[in-house]
Amino acid sequence: MMSRRRLQHRIGLSTAAVLLLCLWVSVAQSQTVYRVVDEQGNVTFTDNPERGGDAITLAPLPSMPSASRPSTAAPRSLGRPGQPFMPYDRFTIANPASGASVHGGMTPVEVQVVPPLRDDHQIQLLVNGELSQSALHSDAFWLAGLSAGQHRLQAELLDNQGRVQHRTDPVTIFIAE
Secondary structure, three states: OHHHHHHHHHHHHHHHHHHHEEEEEHHHHHHHEEEOOOOOOOEEOOOOOOOOEEEEEEOOOOOOOOOOOOOOOOOOOHHHOOOOOOOEEEEEEHHHHHOEEEOOOEEEEEEEEEEOOOOOOEEEEEEEEHHHHHHHEEEEEEEEEOOOOEEEEEEEEEOOOEEEEEEEEEEEEEEEE
């Protein structure tokens, strides 16, 4: 059997070996970077020793393994009516109400966007499936010159690249003569 003193000595040697191995791995993983100052006093850093400069040894950055989590984000694609793409909770035509009868002339259209429309997003208005007004960073529109009869209104939400990301439910209005 091994004496207690010899066992402690072996454990001490093993611990020292592990510490040396860790130190060697740490040094092997560090990287040397060279600090170079040009004639105008501009400082640059390089890993190329041929450019000269003062050697600076950088310690490796600590890292942690990434935790893999299932994505809960909604896809940013054209949503169904009532299902706007993030970051909006609500996107609908608030006024006029579906089935409303309005007199000809100027017809206001209000689009409800919750939370408020982002600076880089726009809304465009369709009447009977055709573009009525070009995209604006606005939630209020005016329709003029609609003929008497039934018309279908729909708003489209455009992202910062002009792509349609969502459409409201269609709203049918009646223009009185």
